[in-house]
Amino acid sequence: MKVFNLNWFKKLIFWDREDDALLGPAPIASRPVRATSPYGTSIWSVGGGKGGVGKSLVASNLALALSRQGKKVLLVDADLGAANLHTFLGIDGGKGALSSFLKDEISDIGSLISKTPFPNLDLVSGAKDSLDVADVKNAHIMRLREALKKVEYDYAVLDIGPGTSSNLLDMFLMGNEGIILSTPEPTTIENNYRFLKCLYLRQIKSIADSQEDGVLNSMLQKIFSDKWSQRVKTVSDIMEQLSMLDFDQGRMLREDLSATSISMIMNQTKREEDARMGPSIQRACADYFGMDIGYLGSVGYEDCVSESIRTRRPLVMHYSASAAARSLEACLGKLMNRANKNQPVTIQF
Numbered sequence: 001m002k003v004f005n006l007n008w009f010k011k012l013i014f015w016d017r018e019d020d021a022l023l024g025p026a027p028i029a030s031r032p033v034r035a036t037s038p039y040g041t042s043i044w045s046v047g048g049g050k051g052g053v054g055k056s057l058v059a060s061n062l063a064l065a066l067s068r069q070g071k072k073v074l075l076v077d078a079d080l081g082a083a084n085l086h087t088f089l090g091i092d093g094g095k096g097a098l099s100s101f102l103k104d105e106i107s108d109i110g111s112l113i114s115k116t117p118f119p120n121l122d123l124v125s126g127a128k129d130s131l132d133v134a135d136v137k138n139a140h141i142m143r144l145r146e147a148l149k150k151v152e153y154d155y156a157v158l159d160i161g162p163g164t165s166s167n168l169l170d171m172f173l174m175g176n177e178g179i180i181l182s183t184p185e186p187t188t189i190e191n192n193y194r195f196l197k198c199l200y201l202r203q204i205k206s207i208a209d210s211q212e213d214g215v216l217n218s219m220l221q222k223i224f225s226d227k228w229s230q231r232v233k234t235v236s237d238i239m240e241q242l243s244m245l246d247f248d249q250g251r252m253l254r255e256d257l258s259a260t261s262i263s264m265i266m267n268q269t270k271r272e273e274d275a276r277m278g279p280s281i282q283r284a285c286a287d288y289f290g291m292d293i294g295y296l297g298s299v300g301y302e303d304c305v306s307e308s309i310r311t312r313r314p315l316v317m318h319y320s321a322s323a324a325a326r327s328l329e330a331c332l333g334k335l336m337n338r339a340n341k342n343q344p345v346t347i348q349f
């Protein structure tokens with residue numbers, strides 16, 4: 001049975017005029033490098049293009065599962081529009097909120113860290129009142145990235161709100177590991193392809209802006225000029241054209257793009273073919289983005305998931321025997337293997 005329509009996918013990843021906005025100045029104008037924390041904190045961002053698909057569920061339970069393995073974990077609610085991560089842990093909002101750091105009311109992120117009842121797991125809550133992520137200044141996003149590099153944890157897990165605005169993409173790109181949540185529904189898949197496409201464009205622009213000599217930026221301008229632009233239809237085309245113009249720049253760009261390694265979890269699967277969509281999407285991303293998207297596995301739709309949220313008793317702790325909790329633990333295992341393979345190539349002090 002055909003579970004995946006490639007023609008539809010091709011159409012979706014083609015270049016849109018509206019994508020040009022993402023090629024505006026990027027805030028994170030420093031060359032991305034892996035694991036830039038002197039403490040060695042690994043930053044995991046959980047996000048995606050669609051709301052209500054399980055991002056907070058997965059972020060909170062991955063963080064809790066890591067802490068139960070003895071890792072020191074900081075869970076950060078970076079969903080400013082609908083901060084609710086504390087509820088997934090069954091606790092109140094915490095002593096401060098990330099929004100006050102991003103609004104420049106508080107300068108030390110450490111003062112926003114609350115202990116949770118769970119050993120090894122601390123929390124930075126999101127926004128007390130919702131804050132529009134579009135209103136966050138670029139400089140403050142950069143400050144958050146710098147602050148996260150300095151926290152003394154083994155892992156910082158970020159729950160990012162849904163969407164493809166440049167601020168959201170920049171927050172997602174703070175991660176060494178980026179985890180995209182999907183469901184088998186076409187609307188989620190469509191939004192996630194758009195998310196991936198925008199993510200790569202944003203990343204390319206950040207890397208170009210970080211260069212002092214501006215070589216990559218002039219190459220980008222060239223390939224988007226009239227003569228070349230007809231050949232640029234997909235993200236892969238951009239990479240190909242860049243490599244044709246300057247092989248070394250193309251290779252450097254590919255290396256830098258892997259600073260955030262991206263994986264996907266297929267959540268709320270109800271039948272076997274739902275789970276099979278994961279590997280199909282992975283293959284299509286390799287063909288049309290030329291990128292290795294890791295597939296971490298699927299988590300089935302189960303009543304105990306919503307029950308765990310309703311009763312404020314975290315899934316991996318109180319429903320650990322459920323298929324959903326075991327699938328999440330399996331995804332965590334794969335993610336850790338992947339993260340270990342992607343060990344830091346550069347350490348900045």
Ligand SMILES: Nc1ncnc2c1ncn2[C@@H]1O[C@H](COP(=O)(O)OP(=O)(O)OP(=O)(O)O)[C@@H](O)[C@H]1O
Binds near residue numbers: 181267268305
């Ligand atoms: N595997 C699952 N089985 C059953 N229900 C699920 C599953 N995963 C998520 N849900 C349901 O989906 C709801 C939304 O989950 P969650 O809040 O984690 O999504 P989200 O992507 O963070 O949403 P938002 O974009 O609004 O922040 C949960 O309240 C839960 O009831």
Ligand SMILES: [Mg+2]
Binds near residue numbers: 159
């Ligand atoms: Mg959420």
